[in-house]
Amino acid sequence: MSNQFNESIPVRALDNTSSSATHQSESKTTGSALITSPPVVQHPRAKSFGVSIAVSSLATAWVEYGFAKDDLAFTAVASHHGLVAADDQALHIRVNHSDALPTDKPICYRVVAQPLSYQDAYNLQRGKQQSTPVYALRLPDPNAQSIRVISINDTHANTETVCSLHAQIEKLQPDLLIWNGDTCRDFNAEDAPNQIMLNPANDLKLAWAATRPLLFSNGNHDARGERAREAVKCFVSCPESTELPYNQALRFGPLALVTLDTGEDKPDRHPVFAGTAAYEPYREKQSTWLEGVLQQAMIKDAPFKVATAHIPLRGLEGQEDGTTLDGYARYSGFGAKLWLPQLKAAGFDAVISGHTHHPRHDTPTAEMPVHQFVGGGRELEQATLTLIDATLTHGKASMQIQVANLQNEVLFKQAF
Numbered sequence: 462m463s464n465q466f467n468e469s470i471p472v473r474a475l476d477n478t479s480s481s482a483t484h485q486s487e488s489k490t491t492g493s494a495l496i497t498s499p500p501v502v503q504h505p506r507a508k509s510f511g512v513s514i515a516v517s518s519l520a521t522a523w524v525e526y527g528f529a530k531d532d533l534a535f536t537a538v539a540s541h542h543g544l545v546a547a548d549d550q551a552l553h554i555r556v557n558h559s560d561a562l563p564t565d566k567p568i569c570y571r572v573v574a575q576p577l578s579y580q581d582a583y584n585l586q587r588g589k590q591q592s593t594p595v596y597a598l599r600l601p602d603p604n605a606q607s608i609r610v611i612s613i614n615d616t617h618a619n620t621e622t623v624c625s626l627h628a629q630i631e632k633l634q635p636d637l638l639i640w641n642g643d644t645c646r647d648f649n650a651e652d653a654p655n656q657i658m659l660n661p662a663n664d665l666k667l668a669w670a671a672t673r674p675l676l677f678s679n680g681n682h683d684a685r686g687e688r689a690r691e692a693v694k695c696f697v698s699c700p701e702s703t704e705l706p707y708n709q710a711l712r713f714g715p716l717a718l719v720t721l722d723t724g725e726d727k728p729d730r731h732p733v734f735a736g737t738a739a740y741e742p743y744r745e746k747q748s749t750w751l752e753g754v755l756q757q758a759m760i761k762d763a764p765f766k767v768a769t770a771h772i773p774l775r776g777l778e779g780q781e782d783g784t785t786l787d788g789y790a791r792y793s794g795f796g797a798k799l800w801l802p803q804l805k806a807a808g809f810d811a812v813i814s815g816h817t818h819h820p821r822h823d824t825p826t827a828e829m830p831v832h833q834f835v836g837g838g839r840e841l842e843q844a845t846l847t848l849i850d851a852t853l854t855h856g857k858a859s860m861q862i863q864v865a866n867l868q869n870e871v872l873f874k875q876a877f
């Protein structure tokens with residue numbers, strides 16, 4: 462794959478042992494792989510970014526990084542209140558650099574994991590370290606002249622669809638990937654969120670978010686099933702708020718991006734949730750957050766503004782909106798009421814959605830002058846990629862949004 466350096470480099474062990482890390486691909490064939498996903502880069506910020514990996518047993522992990530493939534001079538360790546993080550499913554390491562991270566050259570990094578077991582508090586065993594290959598990460602530039610974003614959604618754990626989308630993504634080389642919800646069918650007992658979310662192609666070589674960041678925008682299925690609470694170990698909270706983990710307001714060149722979490726597709730009081738749904742106050746909180754971010758100059762002054770919401774915010778005549786006990790939301794009545802008027806007032810250009818598995822483009826109306834693009838679906842013939850290209854040339858900003866299927870047919874194309 463592109464931007465990946467495969468040669469081994471010496472490990473800078475944290476524990477002063479001289480053991481070198483076993484390369485991930487070597488252990489894959491032995492069936493003893495500790496690292497069971499490619500790295501997934503999340504939450505890019507000026508001085509920081511996070512990396513998630515899936516693991517097969519209790520382990521700690523760290524990121525070794527630098528600005529040349531043979532000089533990974535810095536180490537970031539996952540820890541919380543002084544205690545180094547350990548988990549048997551997924552680990553997330555936040556890289557907090559002392560200065561602004563470069564956007565004009567790659568950040569070279571690899572993730573190293575090491576098994577951990579306890580006999581008792583003073584008898585800890587550490588196993589052999591394993592590492593990913595070294596990847597070259599490009600962080601999108603907040604001051605870029607152009608930015609390319611691809612949004613995908615509703616893959617519902619269909620490996621074939623994920624692999625085909627992956628191939629397209631590698632061809633189109635976006636600066637940023639958005640996974641706009643519904644990664645799984647549900648997270649039932651037999652469904653491992655760490656594999657579905659971090660290793661969706663079931664192939665460690667297919668790393669769609671190791672060289673570019675991924676923005677996760679939560680879907681209704683991602684919150685379902687007894688293992689749904691493990692999802693936040695994989696797609697972790699944004700650094701600004703654990704209460705609103707999937708709300709981000711980011712600026713990349715001419716484009717402002719805002720992610721919204723529409724939550725479940727039925728009201729909280731619906732009997733199928735058996736008292737486990739609290740999306741109504743959560744959406745209210747997001748509304749207050751949205752009000753604040755829309756006042757920020759980096760969002761307000763952006764030439765183009767795009768929001769993501771898994772469940773569409775604009776509905777069609779006669780569609781159920783998920784606010785009553787009848788059926789389920791074809792569009793989010795709650796989001797339409799709380800957020801859409803704010804997006805309209807702030808001059809948003811478009812909402813990117815999925816959920817329905819039927820592509821459509823809702824063009825602006827006098828009442829709602831915001832485009833809405835709906836795409837995606839589990840089957841190969843349903844899946845789509847939404848491509849957003851925003852450019853600034855000689856002070857003039859332009860944007861194009863295009864929805865295409867896996868047969869390379871352009872379903873919708875809109876110039877701004």
Ligand SMILES: [Fe+2]
Nearest residue numbers: 643680681816
């Ligand atoms: Fe959905």
